[in-house]
Amino acid sequence: xxxxxxxxxxxxxxxxxFRIQYPEGTFEWVLLHFYTPMVIILNGQKIETQTNAxxxxxxxxxxxxxxxxxxFENDYIRFRPEDAxxxxxxxxxxxxxxxxxxxxxxxxxxxxxxxxxxxxxxxHDYELTENTINVLKKLSAKRVFPDLRTxxxxxxxxxxxxxxxxxxxxxxxxxVDSMAENFYLTRSHFSVLYKKVFGVSPKEDIxxxxxxxxxxxxxxxxxxxxxxxxxxxxxxxxxxxxxxxxMNEISPLQFRKNTDK
Numbered sequence: 001x002x003x004x005x006x007x008x009x010x011x012x013x014x015x016x017x018f019r020i021q022y023p024e025g026t027f028e029w030v031l032l033h034f035y036t037p038m039v040i041i042l043n044g045q046k047i048e049t050q051t052n053a054x055x056x057x058x059x060x061x062x063x064x065x066x067x068x069x070x071x072f073e074n075d076y077i078r079f080r081p082e083d084a085x086x087x088x089x090x091x092x093x094x095x096x097x098x099x100x101x102x103x104x105x106x107x108x109x110x111x112x113x114x115x116x117x118x119x120x121x122x123x124h125d126y127e128l129t130e131n132t133i134n135v136l137k138k139l140s141a142k143r144v145f146p147d148l149r150t151x152x153x154x155x156x157x158x159x160x161x162x163x164x165x166x167x168x169x170x171x172x173x174x175x176v177d178s179m180a181e182n183f184y185l186t187r188s189h190f191s192v193l194y195k196k197v198f199g200v201s202p203k204e205d206i207x208x209x210x211x212x213x214x215x216x217x218x219x220x221x222x223x224x225x226x227x228x229x230x231x232x233x234x235x236x237x238x239x240x241x242x243x244x245x246x247m248n249e250i251s252p253l254q255f256r257k258n259t260d261k
Contacts (some may be wrong), residue, residue, distance in 0.1 A: 002082040003129050008117050010110035011035065016070035024061040025079070028071060031135070032057075033075040033106060039067035040097060042100075054101050056087060059096050075110045077132060089165075090136040091158035092143075100142040107130055109135045159183070160197050164205065171209035172233035176202045211247045214240070218256045225252045 006028050031054070038049045041064035048068055057063055066072070069078040089095055116124035145151035163182060169175050179202050180190035194202045210232050215233070217228045229240035244252045 001086060001129065003125075003132055004080040005078070005125075005128050005132075006080070006116060007076070007078040008110070008113040008128075010107065011073050011113045012076060013067050013073050014067065014071065016067065018072075019066035020063055022063040025057065025062055027059055028078045028080050028128050029059060029113075030057040030063065031055075031077045031079075032065075033100070033139070035073040035103060037077075038065050038070050038072060038073070040065040040094065042097070044070070047097055049097055050099070052103060052144075054100060055097050056092055056094050058084075058094050071194060075106060077110075077113060077135065079132065087136075089138045089160045091154060091161075092136060092140055096251070099144040100139055101144050102142050105142045108133045109138070155199055156193075160194065163200065167205060168209050168212070170229060171206050171213055174206055176206070207243070211244065214244060214252065215248075218252055219259060226251065 033052070033054045034049065035051060037051060038053060040047045040049060040053070040055065041062075042222055072092065091099070112131045113128060113135075116128050129214075144167075145154065167179070176191065177187055180187045180192070183190055183193075185193070194200075198205065200208075214228055214232050217223055217231065221228075223231070225241065226237045229237040230241060234240035234243070241251055244250075244255075248255060250258070
């Protein structure tokens with residue numbers, strides 16, 4: 001996981017009357033943790049927060065917030081991730097206010113981030129990335145949910161995202177049945193849940209990721225089509241060729257020839 005950093009500060013204090021307003025948002029992601037009650041405008045709605053509110057703004061989301069009772073303090077990090085879906089690995093919401101239970105949950109990391117960003121004598125990209133990952137992990141671990149049902153739903157979505165990542169890396173090792181068993185659900189119940197979260201069925205996802213793996217092997221190795229078919233868990237090479245052609249409107253061999261030109 002790689003980040004490019006544009007700013008960060010531990011317990012930044014702002015005076016009464018100070019207000020952040022970016023109607024078009026910013027080009028970078030912004031993570032905020034507030035120590036004081038705030039007023040945050042989201043989708044035209046005025047939200048009055050309590051202490052320990054957080055928000056993760058994605059690029060181009062309008063930002064508008066100010067202290068509810070005047071002065072305010074906050075931690076912030078401004079960064080660009082290499083992977084735009086990085087937040088799913090930490091089970092954190094985007095463009096939505098959430099709360100954490102501990103005032104100083106990220107104090108150590110934010111102090112380090114503040115120092116590394118001000119020290120120009122060396123490159124601190126590695127340390128900044130490590131500290132930011134720890135910030136995200138701690139905010140996720142200390143996140144407060146309004147009720148048990150919401151917490152369970154979020155935990156389920158988090159687990160589904162983790163499972164989907166595993167399937168993407170090794171699609172040949174998974175079936176819909178083994179995915180359902182991983183969640184202790186029936187195949188039908190799991191399939192309904194999976195499609196509700198991702199918009200595609202688990203079977204369609206396995207096919208998509210197998211195709212993605214086959215394309216990568218065709219582009220980066222000299223393996224035969226038959227060998228790639230076996231790696232992708234096809235018993236018959238003809239079945240692999242038929243499935244590949246259906247997904248890409250071209251045979252595996254012709255695909256490799258076209259990309260070699």
